[in-house]
Amino acid sequence: MLMMPFINLQLGDRIVTLMAALVLVLQIAMVSQRWIVIHIRIFAAQSLFLAMIAATIAWFNHAPHLYVAAALTLVVKVILVPILFERLVKRMEIHEEIEPIVNVPLSVVIAGGLTLVGYVVAASFYRPDEPGLGHNALAVAISLFLIGFFTMINRRKALTQVLALLSLENGLFLAAISLTYGMPLIVELGVFFDVLVAAMVLGILVYRIRETFESVDVSRLRRLRG
């Protein structure tokens, strides 16, 4: 009976690792994706897995406030933000493909390389003597962060940059829940409110850019120079 919590923790660790791996695969799928609507849906799926990770950690570590974080992720990132963006895409009539600066095969390989960097960084935080959840999740979180950053640099269109920013934020969230088993609830609430507001404000901003320059290609913003 003494061993039970440890076995449970191991099972929890395996589930979290599996989900984290799926999150990482979806992040790489995002890098290789050309259609913006599918890009948005992949983001929604990634957020869904993130919510499931949060719920798993809450269950196995008896941290009930993480359920709130999981529910908020579900409502905000899986439902609200994708709906908001899909409506924006429909309203702006964006049909064209995403045009990355570095071509897709190379981007995917770079994303793989960034994942390695993430693992190397996370390895220095590894304490094998402490049984706990989420050492792998930390590595995935750092990789998400780096790949999100890379995707932001790599894209020309404002909307896809916003999506990359949000997936980067997913990485931060994953790091927070896997390292500390969740920040205090009030911080989480603030962060989610922040994400929602940011998504709305950026959505309006993208729309305004489009209205002014008749394109969401940010490289055209250089015309502002006097």
Add this chain to the structure above:
Amino acid sequence: MTERMMTRLIENAAQLFLLLVLAPLVTGVIRALKARLQTRRGPGILQPYRDLRKLFRKGMVIPETASWIFAATPWVVFFSTLLAGLMIPMVAAEAPLGLFGGVLAVIYLLGLGRFFLALSGLDSGSSFGGLGSSREMTISALAEPAMMLAIFTVAIGAGSTGLTEIAGAAIGQNWRFLAPAQMFAFAALALVLIAETGRIPVDNPDTHLELTMIHEAMILEYSGPYLALLEWAVSIKQLVLMTLLINCFWPIGLQPTWFGFGALQGIGWLLAKLLFLSCAIVLLETVNAKMRLFRVPELLAVAFTLGSLALVSTFLF
């Protein structure tokens, strides 16, 4: 000693029989399922056998420009594929010719067949053949690293590149494909399987009429018995790769050795798993459109990245 040799001989004969007979059936089942899913009636599942019989009876036309390579290719392709098939575990973890080489030998035997096929595409003197050869080589050069990385991931888990050891280590770990490393490796190998067997996002196996064809372009000049040998070899190669995939990653029902009641059970499980994988392939082929040739490297880059992630995560997870 002689008894041991007899056992080996029986194993080899049984697997040879299984490879030769089962391969056209798998092709037939995939075609029939695909037709059903597209609400066509389609040919029956025995059609590939009838095609083979018809082709073996026909005469041959050989291009005037062709050299001995053209005549040698069907034999080389057929027998190298068959030999590769004898080196993989099918019904039991023990591969009949496992003694002669592991997974690397299997991959490069298939590579030998592909090399000759590409040569004969050039040899036939038609411009389509050359196009097909160059495309096939481009794709296989990109698919091979991804395949290697995925295979090495599995081999590290077993501590050996021998397929008998790999399949043996997999027995009893029915749920291990849920581990991240195995999952990445499986995804990478599945993408490579699609590219190598010329399935739809990469190549269309059903048509000779597209300018974008790859495999069919290489064998365009073949007819009669040679064409039959090549078609048979292609379906055996497909069976070999599918079996490799399912026995490395879903070891449920795989037997340690060939004999007794276990062999029947093993065959039953093999058929069930093949049917399942065929259904997955059919679904994938039906919902996807063929990719433009220049997009194929993107798909294989994803496979490569997945393969390298798999290899890395065996060390880190």
